[in-house]
Amino acid sequence: MVLSAADKSHVKGAFSKIGGQVDDYGAETLERMFATYPQTKTYFPHFDLGKGSAQVKSHGKKVAAALGAAANNIDDIAGALSKLSDLHAQKLRVDPVNFKLLGQCFLVVVASRNPALLTPEVHASLDKFLCAVGTVLTAKYR
Amino acid sequence: MVHWTAEEKQLITGLWAKVNVEECGAEALARLLIVYPWTQRFFDNFGNLSSPTAIIGNPKVRAHGKKVLTSFGEAIKNLDNLKGTYSKLSELHCDKLHVDPENFRLLGDILVIVLAAHFTKDFTPACQATWQKLVGLVAHALARKYH
Numbered sequence: 001m002v003l004s005a006a007d008k009s010h011v012k013g014a015f016s017k018i019g020g021q022v023d024d025y026g027a028e029t030l031e032r033m034f035a036t037y038p039q040t041k042t043y044f045p046h047f048d049l050g051k052g053s054a055q056v057k058s059h060g061k062k063v064a065a066a067l068g069a070a071a072n073n074i075d076d077i078a079g080a081l082s083k084l085s086d087l088h089a090q091k092l093r094v095d096p097v098n099f100k101l102l103g104q105c106f107l108v109v110v111a112s113r114n115p116a117l118l119t120p121e122v123h124a125s126l127d128k129f130l131c132a133v134g135t136v137l138t139a140k141y142r
Numbered sequence: 143m144v145h146w147t148a149e150e151k152q153l154i155t156g157l158w159a160k161v162n163v164e165e166c167g168a169e170a171l172a173r174l175l176i177v178y179p180w181t182q183r184f185f186d187n188f189g190n191l192s193s194p195t196a197i198i199g200n201p202k203v204r205a206h207g208k209k210v211l212t213s214f215g216e217a218i219k220n221l222d223n224l225k226g227t228y229s230k231l232s233e234l235h236c237d238k239l240h241v242d243p244e245n246f247r248l249l250g251d252i253l254v255i256v257l258a259a260h261f262t263k264d265f266t267p268a269c270q271a272t273w274q275k276l277v278g279l280v281a282h283a284l285a286r287k288y289h
Binding site (some may be wrong): 028031032035037104105107108112114115116118120121123124127134 | 172176177180194197198227254255256258259260261262263265267269270271274
């Protein structure tokens with residue numbers, strides 16, 4: 001699936017509007033993912049996953065930064081996330097289905113925190129973008 | 143056998159009481175057709191689906207969205223018997239409509255996003271978890287009679 005010029009513009013615009021709150025978006029995305037899809041917790045046995053966990057906040061920030069980096073380099077997401085792609089393939093090996101679950105939760109966070117931002121068109125573009133990110137992160141799995 | 147806690151039932155019925163079924167249904171179906179355009183394959187007779195604007199304004203989309211979400215309302219009245227509630231609809235979607243059950247999961251995810259946009263901070267993680275459980279079970283019930 002290819003991101004059109006309009007998709008890229010929608011994604012960049014969305015992240016620009018989210019701005020500095022992106023760290024909170026990341027943390028809340030993870031919180032929702034763990035609550036909604038408990039099987040995703042199996043990748044974090046070493047974390048405190050309780051409410052307000054500092055580890056979840058910190059990890060959410062990392063996830064958000066990666067999404068932001070991908071949005072900023074949207075013409076070359078594979079390049080921007082190359083190291084993360086290696087990490088997921090060699091070390092983390094998160095099953096590919098989980099990227100969809102994270103994506104769903106990110107969209108729910110955007111919808112609940114900034115519904116005006118998530119027009120149907122932006123929704124479609126962000127969904128495509130999140131799919132593209134998941135594809136890049138799992139590209140080197142085998 | 144599905145188990146619902148009292149809290150889950152409250153999160154479902156409490157939220158549903160505030161949902162405008164017509165608006166929400168129309169929005170959910172429109173977004174399904176926009177975000178996952180291949181789902182338009184089932185709606186050849188709906189007329190103009192050529193752009194997001196056309197889809198959102200399309201009266202058949204609105205009407206069908208309302209129909210779909212009204213059916214959801216029936217499920218909510220029968221949380222302990224989703225299988226029974228959707229038995230005939232499951233046969234219909236398989237035998238007559240030929241809808242891949244994956245589409246039920248896609249619509250369910252979209253519905254959750256529409257609810258999140260509508261209820262904003264009231265759509266807590268616990269609320270989302272309960273509603274994702276519900277849409278998953280509805281999708282499962284609708285797929286149950288497939289053969």
